Amino acid sequence: GNSVTQMEGPVTLSEEAFLTINCTYTATGYPSLFWYVQYPGEGLQLLLKATKADDKGSNKGFEATYRKETTSFHLEKGSVQVSDSAVYFCALSGGESGGYNKLIFGAGTRLAVHP
Amino acid sequence: DTEVTQTPKHLVMGMTNKKSLKCEQHMGHRAMYWYKQKAKKPPELMFVYSYEKLSINESVPSRFSPECPNSSLLNLHLHALQPEDSALYLCASSQGRTGQQETQYFGPGTRLLVL
Numbered sequence: 001g002n003s004v005t006q007m008e009g010p011v012t013l014s015e016e017a018f019l020t021i022n023c024t025y026t027a028t029g030y031p032s033l034f035w036y037v038q039y040p041g042e043g044l045q046l047l048l049k050a051t052k053a054d055d056k057g058s059n060k061g062f063e064a065t066y067r068k069e070t071t072s073f074h075l076e077k078g079s080v081q082v083s084d085s086a087v088y089f090c091a092l093s094g095g096e097s098g099g100y101n102k103l104i105f106g107a108g109t110r111l112a113v114h115p
Numbered sequence: 116d117t118e119v120t121q122t123p124k125h126l127v128m129g130m131t132n133k134k135s136l137k138c139e140q141h142m143g144h145r146a147m148y149w150y151k152q153k154a155k156k157p158p159e160l161m162f163v164y165s166y167e168k169l170s171i172n173e174s175v176p177s178r179f180s181p182e183c184p185n186s187s188l189l190n191l192h193l194h195a196l197q198p199e200d201s202a203l204y205l206c207a208s209s210q211g212r213t214g215q216q217e218t219q220y221f222g223p224g225t226r227l228l229v230l
Contacts, residue, residue, distance in 0.1 A: 099213045
């Protein structure tokens with residue numbers, strides 16, 4: 001079945017450091033891939049997505065490239081801020097036939113950025 | 116506008132109470148979802164409605180009863196809950212296009228405490 005594996009956290013960085021959060025997946029067919037972010041006490045916000053191989057999703061300085069050959073969708077940011085402290089979820093959606101989809105989430109990676 | 120709203124933000128209830136959670140979206144989406152999220156875990160899918168019909172019930176106990184009165188509204192009726200049901204309940208919606216790999220948009224959640 002489909003699955004998503006994320007690097008375990010917490011990831012602790014200093015402000016302005018480079019961020020990578022690894023995400024790999026197992027899926028049949030051609031899933032869409034997503035990164036969601038959850039700030040403390042809040043719901044999930046879509047951070048970025050990619051729907052086909054070699055697509056790059058980007059938003060708020062974050063980027064991730066859909067790599068089919070390595071089944072990966074790693075999240076990167078060149079310079080993190082304290083305000084980026086949150087939990088990041090990698091997810092995939094395989095597409096369903098019934099007018100909805102099912103998201104498969106990774107376990108989540110907690111990022112803590114200190115000044 | 117990609118807003119999904121949920122009320123109430125917080126709810127405390129006893130094990131004999133009956134309460135309801137409400138979710139609303141005005142994006143014209145035809146698929147709506149309920150998730151349960153425990154601390155430090157990813158969201159777990161509970162129910163999916165597609166075009167106001169229940170499409171998925173992930174073996175959720177009958178003390179949780181979903182309802183989709185129209186295409187913009189989704190309710191979750193709660194009755195005789197247990198303390199282990201305490202969690203963040205998230206609602207999401209997506210366009211509902213058949214066979215497409217859609218993006219789900221999440222609400223801020225209702226934090227439920229069962230005493």
